[in-house]
Amino acid sequence: MTPEDEPPMDQVEAVDRYVEELLRGDKPAPVKELPEGARASLRVAAFLASAESYQSQPSAAFVERLRERLAGDKDRGWLGLRLTRRGLARGFAGGVAALTVCLFGEQALQRLAGPQAPAGWVPVAKASELPPGTVKRFVAGDMDGNLMNIGGRIWALSAVCTHMACLLEWEGDQQEFVCGCHGAEFNTSGQQVNVEEYNAPLPPLARIPVQQLNGTIYVVTA
Amino acid sequence: MASFEGAGSLALGQRAVGLLDAELPRAQEPARLEAPDFSAVYEAHVGRIYGYVFSQVGNREEAEDLTSQIFLKVYNSLSRFEGRGSLEGWLFQIARVTVNDHWREKYRLPAMPLPDGLEIVDNEVPPDFNRASREDRVGQILDALPPNYRDVLRYRFLQRCSVKETAAAMNLTETNVKVLQFRALRKAAQVGQELSW
Numbered sequence: 100m101t102p103e104d105e106p107p108m109d110q111v112e113a114v115d116r117y118v119e120e121l122l123r124g125d126k127p128a129p130v131k132e133l134p135e136g137a138r139a140s141l142r143v144a145a146f147l148a149s150a151e152s153y154q155s156q157p158s159a160a161f162v163e164r165l166r167e168r169l170a171g172d173k174d175r176g177w178l179g180l181r182l183t184r185r186g187l188a189r190g191f192a193g194g195v196a197a198l199t200v201c202l203f204g205e206q207a208l209q210r211l212a213g214p215q216a217p218a219g220w221v222p223v224a225k226a227s228e229l230p231p232g233t234v235k236r237f238v239a240g241d242m243d244g245n246l247m248n249i250g251g252r253i254w255a256l257s258a259v260c261t262h263m264a265c266l267l268e269w270e271g272d273q274q275e276f277v278c279g280c281h282g283a284e285f286n287t288s289g290q291q292v293n294v295e296e297y298n299a300p301l302p303p304l305a306r307i308p309v310q311q312l313n314g315t316i317y318v319v320t321a
Numbered sequence: 322m323a324s325f326e327g328a329g330s331l332a333l334g335q336r337a338v339g340l341l342d343a344e345l346p347r348a349q350e351p352a353r354l355e356a357p358d359f360s361a362v363y364e365a366h367v368g369r370i371y372g373y374v375f376s377q378v379g380n381r382e383e384a385e386d387l388t389s390q391i392f393l394k395v396y397n398s399l400s401r402f403e404g405r406g407s408l409e410g411w412l413f414q415i416a417r418v419t420v421n422d423h424w425r426e427k428y429r430l431p432a433m434p435l436p437d438g439l440e441i442v443d444n445e446v447p448p449d450f451n452r453a454s455r456e457d458r459v460g461q462i463l464d465a466l467p468p469n470y471r472d473v474l475r476y477r478f479l480q481r482c483s484v485k486e487t488a489a490a491m492n493l494t495e496t497n498v499k500v501l502q503f504r505a506l507r508k509a510a511q512v513g514q515e516l517s518w
Contacts, residue, residue: 108496111503115484118502122481126382129427138428140506143462143513145379147478150459154381157371161385168389169363169396290368303364 110137117141121148153274156286159249220310220317229253229316234269240320244307245269245276247287255307255318256289262301276304359399362408363392369409370416376455377420377433387423391416433514465512470505477502 265280289304
């Protein structure tokens with residue numbers, strides 16, 4: 100460390116602020132007026148910060164938000180469907196657009212016997228049993244699933260591993276569903292996490308349409 | 322009358338096409354693929370694309386923003402995907418361009434080349450950006466640094482120590498830690514540019 104290559108302290112502080120924000124998980128405020136070498140540091144800092152971050156998988160809420168946005172019509176999104184005759188009738192009248200991304204829900208609803216579809220929904224939990232940030236197992240008919248409350252949004256995935264159909268366990272520390280048979284790991288969006296341990300990525304966990312009505316959570320048994 | 326003739330020639334046309342198809346060797350049929358179903362593409366790839374973007378920006382907000390941009394681009398151009406090469410490779414190219422644009426617009430940084438042997442060409446499977454491979458690449462960058470640079474980055478980024486904790490662990494002042502971090506990152510950026518990630 101010779102005095103002549105001592106970097107200016109305002110640059111040192113600016114880069115450290117950027118690092119601090121990354122390490123906190125925040126979007127860093129733009130840093131102005133850095134020489135190119137120091138600007139390149141910001142990109143490498145972002146890469147290093149991603150290595151041990153818990154945010155390296157997309158949140159289920161984001162995946163769903165983007166799915167809805169891409170579908171272009173929030174009202175058609177399956178979470179937007181109302182558990183009423185009118186809502187269902189509207190869903191049918193509108194048909195299922197080819198590019199509607201929210202296919203699971205609408206198709207499942209269509210498979211049900213027309214507008215009396217609510218008969219196909221079964222209550223699986225009280226909303227009060229599923230505060231934000233929690234996961235709850237349920238069994239409905241021959242369906243095993245997990246309910247999740249992610250930031251206030253209720254979400255359900257099949258609890259059956261797409262590898263050999265063993266049942267998955269929720270690992271709160273990892274925020275993942277883990278298979279006791281061969282160790283497959285899935286995130287809360289249902290995507291396999293440890294793809295590198297398999298010859299080919301496993302299919303994602305099936306999403307189960309879920310609705311909340313008067314404090315009760317229902318799922319569709321198709 | 323005209324409509325009858327029209328119908329007749331249409332039927333004949335269909336038959337002719339059918340015969341022609343049957344007589345052509347399969348290899349000469351144009352390799353046409355249906356445009357893939359967008360929802361299936363989204364469900365299958367959103368996790369991986371987000372993972373890649375996150376590795377390049379290091380924070381959730383920008384990663385979500387760019388991932389959205391990427392899928393909107395994909396949505397608008399899926400019909401132009403011609404089935405040459407893998408769909409994943411094509412998606413990943415869109416993702417890479419989007420990320421590079423982000424850094425160029427924000428910080429006038431040049432595009433990051435891909436690691437050796439991972440250039441995306443037609444049938445190449447894109448590099449893996451899952452957690453394990455990311456950690457490998459981080460390890461490669463850190464290993465190429467002088468020990469004190471490596472240590473400060475390890476404490477800060479891998480062990481998530483504060484400047485104060487890092488200073489205590491390395492027996493330095495907090496200002497020294499920040500200066501060391503500044504230099505270590507500058508060097509890591511050079512190494513990274515050579516190694517790529």
